[in-house]
Amino acid sequence: MDIDARINRRRNRDDSPRLVREYEALSPVAHIDEPSDRGPVFEELLDHLDPVFDGRLPPNAYVYGPPGSGKSAIVTALFARLSRLSTGTRSVIHTNTRAATTTTPQFVYVDRRETASEFAFYHDVLAGLVDEPVPEHGVSTADLRSRLHERLGSARTGVVVAIDHVDEPAGGDDLISLLAGLPSNVSWLAVGRADPGDVAVSAYTATVVRVAPYQRQMLVDVLMTRASEGLARQALDHDLARRIADWADGDAHDALAVLFVAADRAREADGGRIDEADVDAAIAETPQPCVSLGRVLGLPTNKQLVLRALVDLEEADRASVAATTEAISSVPTIDLSPGTVKRFLYEMAENGIIERVESEARDGKGRPPSRIELRFPPSAFRRLYDLQT
DNA sequence: GATCCACGGGAATACACGGATG
DNA sequence: CATCCGTGTATTCCCGTGGATC
Numbered sequence: 001m002d003i004d005a006r007i008n009r010r011r012n013r014d015d016s017p018r019l020v021r022e023y024e025a026l027s028p029v030a031h032i033d034e035p036s037d038r039g040p041v042f043e044e045l046l047d048h049l050d051p052v053f054d055g056r057l058p059p060n061a062y063v064y065g066p067p068g069s070g071k072s073a074i075v076t077a078l079f080a081r082l083s084r085l086s087t088g089t090r091s092v093i094h095t096n097t098r099a100a101t102t103t104t105p106q107f108v109y110v111d112r113r114e115t116a117s118e119f120a121f122y123h124d125v126l127a128g129l130v131d132e133p134v135p136e137h138g139v140s141t142a143d144l145r146s147r148l149h150e151r152l153g154s155a156r157t158g159v160v161v162a163i164d165h166v167d168e169p170a171g172g173d174d175l176i177s178l179l180a181g182l183p184s185n186v187s188w189l190a191v192g193r194a195d196p197g198d199v200a201v202s203a204y205t206a207t208v209v210r211v212a213p214y215q216r217q218m219l220v221d222v223l224m225t226r227a228s229e230g231l232a233r234q235a236l237d238h239d240l241a242r243r244i245a246d247w248a249d250g251d252a253h254d255a256l257a258v259l260f261v262a263a264d265r266a267r268e269a270d271g272g273r274i275d276e277a278d279v280d281a282a283i284a285e286t287p288q289p290c291v292s293l294g295r296v297l298g299l300p301t302n303k304q305l306v307l308r309a310l311v312d313l314e315e316a317d318r319a320s321v322a323a324t325t326e327a328i329s330s331v332p333t334i335d336l337s338p339g340t341v342k343r344f345l346y347e348m349a350e351n352g353i354i355e356r357v358e359s360e361a362r363d364g365k366g367r368p369p370s371r372i373e374l375r376f377p378p379s380a381f382r383r384l385y386d387l388q389t
Numbered sequence: 390g391a392t393c394c395a396c397g398g399g400a401a402t403a404c405a406c407g408g409a410t411g
Numbered sequence: 412c413a414t415c416c417g418t419g420t421a422t423t424c425c426c427g428t429g430g431a432t433c
Contacts, residue, residue: 117393117394119392119393119394120393135392135432135433136392136393136431136432136433137391137392137393137394137431137432137433138390138391138392138393138431138432138433139391139392139393139432139433140391140392140393141392141393143392300394300395301395302395302396320421321421321422322420322421336396336397337396337397337398339396339397339398339399340395340396340397340398342422343396343397343398343423346421346422346423350423356422365405365406365407365418365419365420366404366405366406366418366419366420366421367403367404367405367406367419367420367421367422368404368405368420368421369420369421370421370422390433391432391433392431392432392433393430393431393432394429394430394431395428395429395430396427396428396429396430397426397427397428397429398425398426398427398428399424399425399426400423400424400425400426401422401423401424401425402421402422402423402424403420403421403422403423404419404420404421404422405418405419405420405421406417406418406419407416407417407418408415408416408417409414409415409416409417410413410414410415410416411412411413411414411415
């Protein structure tokens, strides 16, 4: 725990005992340092990365698994550790004298959720490699790419780049050509949901690693661990954790989202612990399938602003895209034009953040309108968004 | 002056329906 | 009866502009 967290804990003890001690530990978008029970997958990945420990580059790889199976948690945890090992080439402040560290390849993690464009991709890879800030404006994409080549041309050992969420976003630049633009001493590890047979990158990989969904007991453990980190003692009954795990059917994201919503609901009700009604309500507001909250919170600022207004609307205001547009545009905090709000709604529906369901009420005239429905639990987004700002 | 990208705005296209037409 | 047409909405697509930054 860092100092801020320690101080905050003291500051927040006014109306103790607090049910929610630490939203961060509870958040479905945060990954903890030590994903539990994933030993075999770590071993498989380390087998693949093994050449690294001799100072060589591993081949390209594809890691895949269903939503909420812990792909991102595993890869981020692993890359965080590995990049700590290889800081020898860029940092002078290290006490360890093992010469081997200076010849270890570097590790960079980029997330396509935040790195959709070609420019952003090369920017983030480069930023992961150098200590000095990389400009985000005023420099061309081609320029950025050549800086990257320049930087790596002199490197002895190369870089391993993890690219998470390769099958999102739908509208991003073609991944294959982005990868082709990387220097030759870069090896990549793509992470996605699709089966290797259905995804173009797998044609360029030597290794494929599958991440299986969480088994029931593992998911219960995940929930109990999070509860003990983020909630007051004894706040989550083991039976309720099992109930959530059963419902989530192996998807850790959805399970954690339910826990988060239930905890927030219990806190609002001044409950000292999460009860069954909290869990029921949380499950009821979590759609299936549920889009990743990480994706929602990775959206551009103004799209999130629109969503923030959307989750507060009455059902009547969501009866059609036109009505929803009007309702959102009249919210004082929104200074976007109605046209833009509407376009955002259509775009987000296209990307599965929200859903348009065509109304069956035909009134004879024109094409029937679509009602807007959320693909994520609204109170989870509301809380996470408000904490962020 | 260059660059990226979010916005704004509007044109083009799709769809549903009732009524006219062959 | 099958098809086309006109009207009114909904939806998609596209591109120019401007703010922020280097």
